[in-house]
Amino acid sequence: MSFPALYGGNTCLDFANTVDARGADPREEHLHDYADLVRWAAYANLLDEPATRHLRTLATARPQAAQASFTAALTLREAIFRVFAGLHAGTPPAPADLTLIQQGYATALSTARLEQRGDQFVWTLPADHLHRAWWPAAVAAAKLLTTGPVTRVKVCASTGGCRGLFLDTSKNNSRRWCSMDDCGTEAKIRRQATRRRRPQSG
Ligand SMILES: [Zn+2]
Numbered sequence: 001m002s003f004p005a006l007y008g009g010n011t012c013l014d015f016a017n018t019v020d021a022r023g024a025d026p027r028e029e030h031l032h033d034y035a036d037l038v039r040w041a042a043y044a045n046l047l048d049e050p051a052t053r054h055l056r057t058l059a060t061a062r063p064q065a066a067q068a069s070f071t072a073a074l075t076l077r078e079a080i081f082r083v084f085a086g087l088h089a090g091t092p093p094a095p096a097d098l099t100l101i102q103q104g105y106a107t108a109l110s111t112a113r114l115e116q117r118g119d120q121f122v123w124t125l126p127a128d129h130l131h132r133a134w135w136p137a138a139v140a141a142a143k144l145l146t147t148g149p150v151t152r153v154k155v156c157a158s159t160g161g162c163r164g165l166f167l168d169t170s171k172n173n174s175r176r177w178c179s180m181d182d183c184g185t186e187a188k189i190r191r192q193a194t195r196r197r198r199p200q201s202g
Pocket residue numbers: 156157158162163164177178179182183
């Protein structure tokens with residue numbers, strides 16, 4: 001099974017997009033267990049090889065804790081979707097959803113190490129905790145909310161139930177679809193079909 005393209009432009013939005021077609025029935029879930037979560041995190045470049053291997057070993061040794069971590073990850077993911085899709089629609093976030101993001105961010109940072117990379121300093125998250133697989137999404141969500149631009153977070157304009165989230169980085173704030181190859185093309189085909197059905201005038 002392949003994961004959706006990383007079209008969100010931000011880790012937390014890409015994480016929310018691990019459910020395809022949220023507005024359709026049935027929606028398409030890409031994460032079914034902790035192993036899927038680790039596979040996705042590696043796919044999204046949130047884990048390097050050693051960290052991926054280490055989390056798999058941890059999960060094998062502690063299956064119940066891995067399942068609990070997976071449940072917490074999906075709870076956070078749904079909160080992220082509700083918060084950003086809601087902001088796009090002009091709805092203020094529910095305090096409970098903000099608390100989930102806040103707690104994920106705070107616990108992630110409590111384990112983070114400040115390290116030097118060349119002439120820069122970065123926070124790194126050690127791979128010795130099962131939550132490491134999804135903590136980057138919590139950190140990204142908190143950062144996006146506090147530093148923005150939240151007004152650039154959009155929901156795919158597809159009428160087919162896509163509901164994909166993305167950060168619009170286009171110069172004139174004009175991006176409407178998760179991807180031009182996917183929903184953008186669908187919309188174009190639909191427009192052309194409507195035009196053809198319309199009786200010719202003149
Ligand atoms: Zn879409």
